[in-house]
């Protein structure tokens with residue numbers, strides 16, 4: 001829309017066109033080609049790990065991780081309710097049942113509630129955690145680093161180790177977020193749990209149009225998931241297959257764009273941090289809300305900015321008024337435990353997720369955002385809410 005300050009749009013200031021055209025010129029456009037390998041190497045180096053597997057989407061990466069943990073029909077997986085639904089749908093692709101968990105003030109999974117749930121609602125049977133009410137096995141936790149903010153992995157992993165749960169990090173929004181202190185100092189989002197999933201969809205910090213990547217603590221597990229992602233070919237020439245595979249591999253066209261985007265990633269993070277700080281500085285004294293902080297002792301990627309209103313508000317009205325003024329904003333996602341396909345599953349003590357979902361507005365955060373545009377957003381917000389309550 002003419003003149004609208006967009007919420008979050010992709011940035012192709014780098015060599016995206018050059019590399020994509022090169023991939024076309026070479027005739028390597030499908031699920032084989034040098035750009036895919038190059039992107040995997042760039043990602044692994046950036047994340048300080050030995051290897052990564054590029055795939056077709058973050059959702060596909062999460063699905064492969066759940067498969068690899070052995071999650072199957074009637075198993076249970078603990079997931080957040082405050083997140084994008086793609087973090088949860090793959091649990092159903094495996095015919096397993098989600099258990100919805102609340103968030104804390106970081107918007108990520110609340111480790112205290114997670115612990116309480118395992119203690120009070122479950123029991124151990126040999127090495128397996130059992131949900132007492134139904135006798136189902138709980139196999140894994142999907143932890144999302146919401147908006148690039150890091151979850152408390154130290155506490156979550158302590159619970160996971162104690163109860164023998166596999167940990168899948170949904171780092172789709174957190175490429176580049178890093179812990180600076182504690183047990184995981186120096187580690188990047190996605191490289192702490194058993195598996196990590198990344199997304200390169202259009203509004204993520206880097207994009208390949210659609211695409212994603214997988215990492216794993218065990219190199220053998222990563223190798224196996226890569227094999228599953230390429231139709232599980234055991235003999236390339238005679239097409240022999242020992243397992244049911246998927247068409248989940250990234251294409252070389254996507255890889256070409258990804259290589260260019262990875263070259264820009266540090267600059268994107270730098271701009272996002274700068275713009276976030278401008279919002280914070282200008283909104284720090286308003287009586288009606290505040291910018292949701294990123295966790296201390298971390299170096300986040302500042303992917304998405306959340307304005308938290310003190311009072312519960314008519315977000316629909318506010319969003320349409322901001323749109324009238326030329327500013328695109330959005331609320332957080334509808335809580336997943338209340339969505340039609342998920343209403344009948346277990347939801348444990350959901351409180352903060354409700355609180356925040358009624359009060360958060362995501363503000364424009366594209367890397368192309370100019371200071372004049374940020375000034376405009378701040379001016380319109382102040383006019384809308386007043387400087388007094």
Ligand SMILES: *Cc1c(COP(=O)(O)O)cnc(C)c1O
Pocket residue numbers: 056057058059060083084086087144170172173198199200201210211212
């Ligand atoms: C974007 C996103 C996904 C899915 O990634 P796609 O690449 O779009 O499949 C999963 N989980 C979360 C939290 C996301 O934000």
